[in-house]
Amino acid sequence: MGQRVGATVTPLAIAVLALLEERPMHPYEMYQMLVLRHEDKLVKVRPGSLYHVVTRLAEQELVRAEGIDRAGNRPERTTYRITAEGRETLRARVAELLRTPLPEYPLFPVALGEAHNLPKPEVLALLRERIDHLAGQSAEIETMIAAAERKQVPRRYWIVLPYLRATLRTEIEWVEQLVGELDSGALPWEEFDPVTGERAEACDFQPWLPAPEAGDIDEPAAS
Template structure:
């Protein structure tokens, strides 16, 4: 028997337990609901990974099989329900994630931190292209929000869309402003030989205080948690 807790509380496991907190259902029904509710925008949802997640939760006694049923000529399907320990673990994990920021590692941040390895004009063009993608994403979220409001879906069920829309808008605005600064020449940038593409900037690459023993920048308190 496993030990219920954070070791199995993946994003998909949280989504599964939250569905079963509504009512018992079988994994394929969970999959259909997650897709219909567009929760695939929040977690990676594939039938195989969902069935695996349910099996792990069952091993840890967070969910339990309630019965096997068949509809017409369809295969038999096992219905699961959440256990008391599963419900407690779900609520504790959600409370923890709401309360405490954790250090995540979005790949765009890595690209942005190393963008100086590309010529200024190329970075501006790439960021302008990203702005176009983000603008379309924001429009899609607006359409989703209109759809939910038009069907009187309670706001508590789609507040995450409002958050996603707000963060997308904030990223888009920052990138637009930075790309404009970079394009105007206001931001000092690396220089490259147009023939070879080699860096020809005078200062030392990644120049940082401290020489051979670089001074460490302050570590944010939230960065210690992951």
């Protein structure tokens, strides 16, 4: 029996279903299309993982094998087509993600939350490197937008690019402000011994909230 409509599918599975909504393809062609369209900037794309996703979608009856072809000495390639249930699942999942902000657990906030464990000069140097990387990514997005406009690609197909540009610009602005506060001393920082790397003074952590008392936190249910 096929997968329930609206059931969770991975970002790569969404990309595969969306490609097959356009037309039937074999997995390697899907991989080439994703890279050509720079969708590897949105989802992690590897040939092996893509083949695994296609196999799983076929098991769930969201796609089906349509035929096998071989060109010259190349290995046989199976072409897949999206099913009616696959189409419904794609639309339901996209609608869910558009509607509901979900926790994505990005890594940069984790690093920011623990940056106080590093000396200020190191934090400043690292953040400046990050700004350079972000600026490079922003320039790459600008190039992609310009190419889409030049080729007169309908904007509905690349509305994600201005979104990525806006998020990059916002992060650059925020990190630059943080660097300025650190550099000027407006944001106080602990001193570290330059030789040992240890804090110059005993660490005085001040949690935002009082420590939880017994009974405040539920015990995890036994598995």
